[in-house]
Each structure stands twice: as C-alpha cells, then as structure tokens.
Amino acid sequence: xxxxxxxxxxxxxxxxxxxxxxxxxxxxxxxxxxxxxxxxxxxxxxxxxxxxxxxxxxxxxxxxxxxxxxxxxxxxxxxxxxxxxxxxxxxxxxxxxxxxxxxxxxxxxxxxxxxxxxxxxxxxxxxxxxxxxxxxxxxxxxxxxxxxxx
Amino acid sequence: xxxxxxxxxxxxxxxxxxxxxxxxxxxxxxxxxxxxxxxxxxxxxxxxxxxxxxxxxxxxxxxxxxxxxxxxxxxxxxxxxxxxxxxxxxxxxxxxxxxxxxxxxxxxxxxxxxxxxxxxxxxxxxxxxxxxxxxxxxxxxxxxxxxxxxxxxxxxxxxxxxxxxxxxxxxxxxxxxxxxxxxxxxxxxxxxxxxxxxxxxxxxxxxxxxxxxxxxxxxxxxxxxxxxxxxxxxxxxxxxxxxxxxxxxxxxxxxxxxxxxxxxxxxxxxxxxxxxxxxxxxxxxxxxxxxxxxxxxxxxxxxxxxxxxxxxxxxxxxxxxxxxxxxxxxxxxxxxxxxxxxx
Numbered sequence: 001x002x003x004x005x006x007x008x009x010x011x012x013x014x015x016x017x018x019x020x021x022x023x024x025x026x027x028x029x030x031x032x033x034x035x036x037x038x039x040x041x042x043x044x045x046x047x048x049x050x051x052x053x054x055x056x057x058x059x060x061x062x063x064x065x066x067x068x069x070x071x072x073x074x075x076x077x078x079x080x081x082x083x084x085x086x087x088x089x090x091x092x093x094x095x096x097x098x099x100x101x102x103x104x105x106x107x108x109x110x111x112x113x114x115x116x117x118x119x120x121x122x123x124x125x126x127x128x129x130x131x132x133x134x135x136x137x138x139x140x141x142x143x144x145x146x147x148x149x150x
Numbered sequence: 151x152x153x154x155x156x157x158x159x160x161x162x163x164x165x166x167x168x169x170x171x172x173x174x175x176x177x178x179x180x181x182x183x184x185x186x187x188x189x190x191x192x193x194x195x196x197x198x199x200x201x202x203x204x205x206x207x208x209x210x211x212x213x214x215x216x217x218x219x220x221x222x223x224x225x226x227x228x229x230x231x232x233x234x235x236x237x238x239x240x241x242x243x244x245x246x247x248x249x250x251x252x253x254x255x256x257x258x259x260x261x262x263x264x265x266x267x268x269x270x271x272x273x274x275x276x277x278x279x280x281x282x283x284x285x286x287x288x289x290x291x292x293x294x295x296x297x298x299x300x301x302x303x304x305x306x307x308x309x310x311x312x313x314x315x316x317x318x319x320x321x322x323x324x325x326x327x328x329x330x331x332x333x334x335x336x337x338x339x340x341x342x343x344x345x346x347x348x349x350x351x352x353x354x355x356x357x358x359x360x361x362x363x364x365x366x367x368x369x370x371x372x373x374x375x376x377x378x379x380x381x382x383x384x385x386x387x388x389x390x391x392x393x394x395x396x397x398x399x400x401x402x403x404x405x406x407x408x409x410x411x412x413x414x415x416x417x418x419x420x421x422x423x424x425x426x427x428x429x430x431x432x433x434x435x436x437x438x439x440x441x442x443x444x445x446x447x448x449x450x451x452x453x454x455x456x457x458x459x460x461x462x463x464x465x466x467x468x469x470x471x472x473x474x475x476x477x478x479x480x481x482x483x484x485x486x487x488x489x490x491x492x493x
Contacts, residue, residue: 059281063309063311064307
C-alpha cells in the first residue's frame with residue numbers, strides 16, 4: 001500500500017528534478033528546508049528523525065538536494081521527507097512537507113480491533129513493517145530502494 | 151511549478167501510482183532541436199552578446215585599471231557566449247571550470263572584484279543564483295576532530311549556485327602544525343570543486359607571495375584552479391582616478407589646487423613603505439574628510455552646501471606625508487614612532 005502524506009500526496013512520486021525544483025521554490029520563498037527520515041510511517045508519527053540540521057541560509061537547491069540523496073543512500077528502506085519551515089512572523093510553521101523517498105515495497109497497514117468494556121470497540125492502525133525490529137522493517141527490498149526518483 | 155505533459159484522459163480515475171511515466175526533468179527543460187550545420191548566427195545581434203557588452207561596459211566603468219583582470223573576464227564572457235552558440239548547433243560542450251585565484255598586493259581590488267564576480271557570472275548565465283559567500287579560515291576549519299568536515303560542508307552548501315570567496319586562503323594551510331585541520335578542509339574543498347564544478351565557483355584571494363607558498367604545498371589546489379589572475383599595482387594616474395570616483399561617491403570635491411596637492415601626495419605616499427594601493431587612497435580620503443571637518447568647525451560662522459563639499463588644498467597639505475617629504479625626518483621630529491603609517 002503506497003503511503004501518501006504531505007503536500008503532494010495526491011501526485012505520483014516526484015522525480016529528483018521535481019524535488020530539486022520544489023527545494024528551489026522553498027528556498028526562493030526564504031524557507032529553511034530540512035530532511036527527515038523514518039521507518040515507522042504511521043500517520044500519527046509526525047516526528048521523524050532529522051537528517052542533520054535544518055539548512056538555513058541556502059540560496060541554491062543543489063546543496064539541499066545533495067542532502068536528500070545522501071539521506072536516501074544512507075537509509076535505504078526508509079521514508080525520506082523534505083520539510084520547509086517558514087520562519088516569518090505570524091506563520092512560523094512548516095510550510096511545505098513532502099515525501100522524497102520511500103522503500104521499494106510497502107506492505108501497508110492492518111486495522112486492529114480491540115474489544116473493551118461494554119462491547120465498545122477501539123481501532124488502531126498497525127503497520128505490518130513495524131512487526132520487525134527497527135532498521136530491518138523494509139530491509140528485504142532495500143537494494144531496490146532509492147531508484148524511484150529516476 | 152510542475153509542468154507535466156498532459157496525461158491521456160482517463161475520465162475520473164484516480165492516478166494509479168507507478169503507472170504514470172515520470173515527467174521529463176523540468177529543471178533542465180527540453181532542448182530545442184539543433185540548428186542545421188550550414189546555418190549562421192549573427193554574433194552581434196545575439197541578445198546574450200548585447201547583455202555581455204553592457205555588463206563589461208559596467209565593469210570597465212566601475213573598476214579603474216586592472217587591465218589583465220578585465221581581459222580575463224572578457225575571455226570568460228566570450229567563452230560562455232560561444233558555448234551557448236555551440237549548444238545551438240548541438241556541438242559538444244562541457245561546462246568550463248571557473249574556479250579562480252586572485253593574487254596581488256594589498257588594496258588592488260581582489261576582494262571587491264570577487265564580490266562582483268557572482269553577479270557577473272549569474273548574468274552571464276553560468277551561475278544560478280550568484281550569491282557571494284565570503285569566508286575565512288575560521289568558517290571552514292573546526293576546533294577539534296570531526297568538527298571541520300561538517301563546518302566546511304555547511305559553508306559549501308550555502309555557496310551552491312554562487313561564489314565561495316575564501317579570503318586569505320593561505321591561512322587554511324599551516325605547514326608548521328601537522329595536526330592542523332586546515333588540510334581536511336582543503337581536501338573537502340577540492341572534492342567539491344571537482345564534483346560540483348557547475349554549481350559553484352570557488353575564488354581564493356590573497357597576497358601573491360603567500361598564495362605562491364600555499365599553492366606550492368597544495369599542488370592539487372593549484373591545478374584545479376583554471377584562472378590564476380594577478381592583480382597589478384595601480385599606477386599614479388589610476389590612483390588619482392580612483393580617488394576621484396571615491397570622492398564623487400561620497401559627494402565631496404577638490405578645488406583645483408587641492409587636486410594638484412593630492413597628486414603630489416599620491417606620488418610621495420607611493421614611495422613610502424606599506425603603501426596599500428586603493429586602500430591607502432581610501433584612508434587618505436577619510437583623513438581629508440577629518441581635516442576638512444576640523445577646519446570647518448574651527449572656523450565657525452556660516453557654512454554653505456559648497457563649503458561642506460569642498461576639500462581645500464590646505465586640508466591636503468596638512469598631511470604628514472608632506473612633512474616627511476620636505477623635512478626628511480619629519481616623522482621623528484614630531485615625536486611619532488616610525489611604525490605608524492604615514493598619513
């Protein structure tokens with residue numbers, strides 16, 4: 001199941017050229033871009049691990065693009081996300097966030113039903129990949145990862 | 151932003167992941183078909199050629215003297231234009247390496263030109279953003295093991311698309327300390343200069359003799375820099391011209407006698423030690439302004455706009471350079487230590 005989240009969730013995966021163009025757009029607006037990654041893409045897991053520090057003071061997307069590529073190469077089988085932070089007064093929030101890399105195969109989520117008191121039901125989403133230990137969650141397809149961006 | 155080719159109409163179907171062909175790299179855009187081999191292009195009418203000549207005209211106006219430097223910039227501009235034309239014919243072309251080293255005496259305009267270089271190269275279409283990131287050793291070299299590489303990479307990332315100016319680059323390399331981290335910074339620099347040749351231009355600036363030592367101990371650096379540009383010292387006439395433009399920019403003017411006195415001043419100052427070309431001229435003008443202000447305040451009374459702008463011959467003649475020139479030992483007679491730069 002292909003996970004979608006962020007700004008371009010409705011589009012097919014962005015190519016490297018498109019990612020670079022988006023980085024350029026963010027930098028042009030004066031936003032600081034950051035690269036994050038995770039292997040726990042549960043929709044409620046909003047805090048992914050940071051790849052280095054947010055990049056302030058960049059002018060050209062090339063520097064940030066190198067970080068995206070480096071993160072993908074270092075963490076194959078992980079989701080990689082680019083987020084752009086708008087520090088301007090009154091906004092001060094993430095202005096743009098999109099997935100810039102994903103594992104080649106995504107097993108998806110199952111719905112867990114838990115019966116509690118008085119026949120009430122609680123539901124939770126459980127990623128199949130989370131049954132495996134960290135760093136191995138998408139490991140079997142790690143060698144094919146990172147090629148999606150063409 | 152994302153100009154995708156229109157996909158075939160599919161009614162209201164949701165796009166299926168993986169089935170849509172990735173759009174061609176929109177950052178590079180589609181190249182137009184090459185011109186036929188027998189086509190001709192009028193160099194003079196090219197829009198880019200016009201822009202280049204305007205640009206070079208401005209460079210000529212802003213920088214006085216520096217003929218070899220301007221020649222080199224002209225060559226680079228011409229090469230970039232010809233490359234563009236060759237592309238039009240579909241001829242092979244690689245991006246020329248434009249890393250430069252600026253060497254020359256103090257005050258010959260190395261740093262000033264470097265700050266203009268980014269804008270220049272952007273307008274020539276070589277650089278994407280053309281911003282200038284000016285750094286010295288402190289910004290590149292860390293204080294402990296493992297500190298240097300991230301620091302240098304951070305700076306390089308900021309410089310992408312523009313110019314990285316390393317002022318007084320020879321401080322990067324400290325031969326007397328073999329555990330110095332400067333070498334690490336140099337290695338990262340070299341690597342990026344090679345791999346990202348089209349993304350950024352590295353300019354090393356510094357005094358000629360020390361740069362020579364630096365390059366001798368880092369042959370890799372010397373060979374990766376295509377343009378070694380030596381900034382000549384200014385002649386007396388050029389220095390006077392520089393003074394004129396500086397005064398004009400500050401909205402001052404000299405009386406004819408003051409100008410004459412200033413020309414004399416420049417000749418005397420040039421003969422003295424620690425003469426730093428345009429920088430000395432700038433300092434001299436700053437002191438002229440001081441003396442003019444003191445004169446005006448001491449005189450009191452009513453002043454007009456012209457009085458505030460005018461620098462008189464007396465202001466110039468009050469300089470210690472004249473004392474030294476006339477009395478020979480003027481400096482010591484006045485009880486000044488000889489190491490204070492004469493002004």
